[in-house]
Amino acid sequence: MNVRGANPQDIPELVRLREILADRMAQDGSYPIESEWQEAYAESLKDRLGSLDTAVYVVDAPEEGLAACGIGLIFEPFPGPSLPDGRYGYIQGMTTDPRHRRRGHSRSIMVSLLQWYRDSGIRRVDLHATSDGEPLYREFGFVDDGYPSLTWRDRS
Numbered sequence: 001m002n003v004r005g006a007n008p009q010d011i012p013e014l015v016r017l018r019e020i021l022a023d024r025m026a027q028d029g030s031y032p033i034e035s036e037w038q039e040a041y042a043e044s045l046k047d048r049l050g051s052l053d054t055a056v057y058v059v060d061a062p063e064e065g066l067a068a069c070g071i072g073l074i075f076e077p078f079p080g081p082s083l084p085d086g087r088y089g090y091i092q093g094m095t096t097d098p099r100h101r102r103r104g105h106s107r108s109i110m111v112s113l114l115q116w117y118r119d120s121g122i123r124r125v126d127l128h129a130t131s132d133g134e135p136l137y138r139e140f141g142f143v144d145d146g147y148p149s150l151t152w153r154d155r156s
Contacts, residue, residue, distance in 0.1 A: 001059055001103070001104060001105065001108055002059070002060070003057050003058070003059055003108045003109055003111075003112045004057070004058060004059075004060075005055070005056065005057060005058075006045075006049060006056035006057065006058045006069065007049065008046060008049060010056075010058055010066060010069075011042050011045050011046060011049075012042070013058075013065045013066040013069075014041075014042075014045055014056070014058070014066070014069055014093075015038050015041055015042050015045075016065075016066075017066060017068070017069050017093070017095040017096075017097065018038075018041060018093055018095065019038070020095055020097065020098070021093060021094075021095040021130075024130050024132065025128075025130055052074075053073060053074040053075075053076075054071065054072070054073055054074075055071070055072040055112075055113060055116045056069065056070075056071050056072075057069065057070050057071075057072075057109045057112045057113060058109075059100075059105045059108065059109065061097065061099075061100060065097075066097070067096060067097055067099075067100035067103075067105050068094075068095060068096040068097065068100060068105035068106055068109060069093060069094075069095055069109065070091060070093060070094040070095075070106065070109035070110065070112075070113055071091065071092045071093040071094075072089055072090075072091055072092075072113040072116055072117060072125075073089065073090045073091075073092060074087055074088070074089055074117075074120060074122060075087065075088055075089075075090060082124070083123065083124060085121070087121070087122055088122060088123075088124040088125065088126065089117045089120075089122045089124065089125035089126070090125065090126050090127065091110075091113060091125060091126070091127040092127070094106055094109065094110070094127070094133060106133065106136055107136060110136065110137075110140055113125075114140065125142075127142065128149075129142075
């Protein structure tokens with residue numbers, strides 16, 4: 001299996017995989033799905049592919065399209081006691097098409113993402129996991145960090 005960096009031609013497939021993930025996340029909890037997000041997502045991918053703070057890795061499907069993808073982002077808030085340079089990573093959009101699951105695609109993408117973070121000097125990486133993905137992430141050493149994950153959403 002070959003993990004490669006995504007290119008602009010992959011954007012329609014990346015949007016399709018994100019739709020699959022959004023539906024799965026909605027099954028696990030109260031994850032709201034807004035309407036008409038796909039175009040903004042595609043534009044953001046177009047703008048950020050190849051930037052220093054974003055890594056998008058994919059595995060091609062044997063036929064056409066993509067079997068799986070994962071996105072790594074680097075954020076830079078203020079430095080602090082646990083992050084002297086302030087930078088940390090966030091993994092978003094880890095998705096495998098249901099037709100291609102249980103073949104090691106997500107594992108291979110995760111290896112590539114974590115190596116990219118190491119090469120970038122990132123010492124902390126966060127993610128939100130579906131119940132399907134949580135066991136894999138725990139195998140890579142992801143743990144509950146002791147602080148509650150809280151979210152505010154403007155409901156107006």
